[in-house]
Amino acid sequence: QVQLVQSGGGLVKPGGSLRLSCAASGFRFSDYYMTWVRQAPGKGLEWVSYISGSANSSYHADSVKGRFTISRDNARNLLYLQMDSLRADDTAVYFCARDGRYSSTCYNSWGQGTLVTVSS
Amino acid sequence: EIVMTQSPATLSVSPGERVTLSCRASQNINSNLAWYQQKPGQAPRLLIYDAFTRATGIPARFSGSGSGTDFTLTISSLQSEDFAVYYCQQYNYWYTFGQGTKLEIK
Numbered sequence: 001q002v003q004l005v006q007s008g009g010g011l012v013k014p015g016g017s018l019r020l021s022c023a024a025s026g027f028r029f030s031d032y033y034m035t036w037v038r039q040a041p042g043k044g045l046e047w048v049s050y051i052s053g054s055a056n057s058s059y060h061a062d063s064v065k066g067r068f069t070i071s072r073d074n075a076r077n078l079l080y081l082q083m084d085s086l087r088a089d090d091t092a093v094y095f096c097a098r099d100g101r102y103s104s105t106c107y108n109s110w111g112q113g114t115l116v117t118v119s120s
Numbered sequence: 121e122i123v124m125t126q127s128p129a130t131l132s133v134s135p136g137e138r139v140t141l142s143c144r145a146s147q148n149i150n151s152n153l154a155w156y157q158q159k160p161g162q163a164p165r166l167l168i169y170d171a172f173t174r175a176t177g178i179p180a181r182f183s184g185s186g187s188g189t190d191f192t193l194t195i196s197s198l199q200s201e202d203f204a205v206y207y208c209q210q211y212n213y214w215y216t217f218g219q220g221t222k223l224e225i226k
Contacts, residue, residue, distance in 0.1 A: 035215075037164075045156075045164065045207055047215035095163055105211045106154035108175055110163035 002026040002109040004096050009114035016086050016118070022079040022096030022111050030054065030074040033099035035107055036081050038092035048094070049081070050104040059104075064090075086118045122146055122210050126218035132226040137198050141221045143191040143208035152212035155184055155193045158220075159204045167206075168193065198223070 008020040022034070036048040049070040051058040058070050069082040079096050093115050097107035123146040133139050143153065151171035156164035166175040168184035171191060181196040195202055203225055208218040 044219045045209070045217040047217070050215075097163075104215070105152070106166060106169045106209060107156075107164075108166045108169075110165070113163055 002098060004098065004109055004111035006094075006096055006111040006114045009094065009116050011117045011119065012086055013120050014087060014118055017082070017084045018086065018116060019083070020081040020094055020096075020114060020116070024077045024079065024098070027098070029072075029077040031101055033101070033104045034070075034072060034079045035097045035099045035104060036070060036079075036094060037097055037107065038090075038094045039113075040089075040092045043092075046092075050099055051079070052104075053101070083116070086116075088118050090116060091118050092116060122149060122213055122216050124208055124210055124216050124218035126206075126208060126221045128221060129219070130222045130224060132224050133198055134226045135198050135200055139195050139198060139223065141193045141195075141206055141223075143186075143193070143218050145189045145191075145210055145212075148188050149210040149212035151187045152210055153184075153186070153191050154209045154211065155182075156207045156209065157202075157204045158207065164207065 003025045005023045012018050030053050035050040049060040051070045067085045071080045093113040095113045096111040098109040125144045127142045153171045155168040158164040167178050172184040183194045185192050203223050205220045205222045207220050
């Protein structure tokens, strides 16, 4: 069955960096777009970024553009989110999610989520 | 940005009742809409995509309808495990979520 297991996250100071990982299993990883979605404490869901199966295209929300970078290692079935220049409003639970096969659409499998706290 | 507006914010209902949740898009999104269920401390779960197609393993009591700007999620007979927060998401132009509707026990 599809499984997405996240790691990384934690407490970081403003301006700091963090890398999140998402290990995928149970499906052909390279066939699928992958996405990061975040949820600030007590708030709703916000799309962060997506990457195509072959990694030849990726996009980020305006709120993180230039600071966050999504990437993937298809040989190791791993998805990453490199987060730089972190701000207090980046504090959230971050979820990785499996997206569509041919385009980015909606998300039918999710990781367990990992909390990122940006605070001095 | 396409703004998704869900109503009501909170709905108090009893088990066994039929409920309808609404989601409105600020512009035409065709049928590019998904519904998710989220319980406290858990990841969201996909219920419906393409406005009315149930995701794998989702019970038939969940149904979606609508196109263009107005959409609904109907739960025909609420079960105890259905009390949760429900989000709609559009994927017609980039990706935005509604603010959620919380179903609570009356």
